[in-house]
C-alpha cells in the first residue's frame with residue numbers, strides 16, 4: 001500500500017510517501033521557523049498562508065522522488081489535530097480533495113500518534129508493548145502502548161509541556177525562537193554552578209510540572225551578574241533539571257509497568273543530554289531504548305504517512321468530511 005502523508009499542524013509543512021512493505025520512499029519538509037523568528041513565536045495566520053503556498057509543490061516533489069505517479073497512491077494520511085486550526089485546515093482540505101480526485105481513502109491522523117510511531121520507521125523498530133515518553137512543544141506524555149491504537153496515559157504535564165518550558169525559558173533569557181535547540185547549544189558552554197528543582201519527583205506519580213522551572217530560571221538570571229557565562233550556566237542547570245526529572249519519571253514508569261522497552265519521541269527527544277540520560281537509565285534497568293533519527297524527532301510528514309498507513313491497513317478511514325480537531329486527546 002502506497003500512502004501519502006501530510007503534516008501541517010504548526011510551522012512545518014511535511015510530506016512523505018510510505019509503502020507498507022518497502023518503507024519510506026521519500027520525504028520533504030519545509031520549515032517556517034525563519035519567517036516566525038521575527039515575531040518571537042508562531043503567527044497562526046502566516047503559518048496557514050505559507051502552508052497553502054508550500055504544500056502542493058512539496059506533494060509533487062515527494063511523488064517524483066518516490067517514482068510514484070499519483071495513480072499508484074492507495075491512501076492519504078493527514079494530521080487532523082491537535083494544532084493550529086487554520087494550519088490544520090490547509091492539510092486536511094488538500095488531503096481530502098486529492099483523495100476525492102484520485103478516488104482513494106483518506107484518514108485523519110492524531111499528531112501525537114505520529115510522533116509516537118516515528119520510531120517504527122527505524123531499524124530495529126521497537127516491539128510492542130512498550131512505555132513511550134512523548135516530549136514535544138505542546139505535550140509531555142508517558143504512555144503504555146500495547147498495540148497501535150491501544151494507548152494508556154500513565155502521566156502528563158499539568159502545565160507547560162517540556163518543549164514549551166524550553167522555549168519560554170529561552171525567550172526570557174533572550175535566546176530567540178524556537179529556543180529549545182538554541183538553549184541546548186548554549187548549555188554546552190555552561191558550568192555546573194546552579195541546581196534547579198526536579199519538579200514533582202518528591203512524591204509518587206507520573207505527572208509532570210515544568211512551568212515553575214522557567215520562573216526559577218528568571219529569578220536566577222535576575223540575581224546573577226547577567227553575563228554570557230551566567231546565561232550558559234542557567235541553560236545548563238535548566239536542561240539538567242528537565243533531563244533528570246524525565247529520567248526519574250521514566251524509571252518509575254518502567255518499574256510500574258514491568259516493561260523493558262522505552263520509546264522516546266517528539267521535538268525535545270532531539271536533545272542530546274536528554275537522550276544520553278535516558279540511555280543510561282535503560283542500561284541500568286536492563287531495558288532497551290528507541291529514538292527516532294534526529295530529523296524525525298520534530299514534526300515531519302513521514303510519521304504521519306506511517307501512522308496513516310497502519311490505520312488504513314486496519315480499514316480505518318473517514319467519509320468525505322474534512323476533519324480538524326485543534327484540541328484532541330490521544
Ligand code: KG4
Nearest residue numbers: 136137138163180181267268270271298299
Ligand atoms: O514535536 P515538535 O516539532 O512540535 C510539536 O509537536 O510541538 O516539537 C517542537 C519542540 C519545541 O518546543 C522545540 O524547542 C523543542 O521541540 N526542541 C528541543 C530541541 N529541538 C527541538 N528542545 C530541546 N532540545 C532540543 N535539541
Ligand code: ZN
Nearest residue numbers: 115136298299
Ligand atoms: Zn509535533
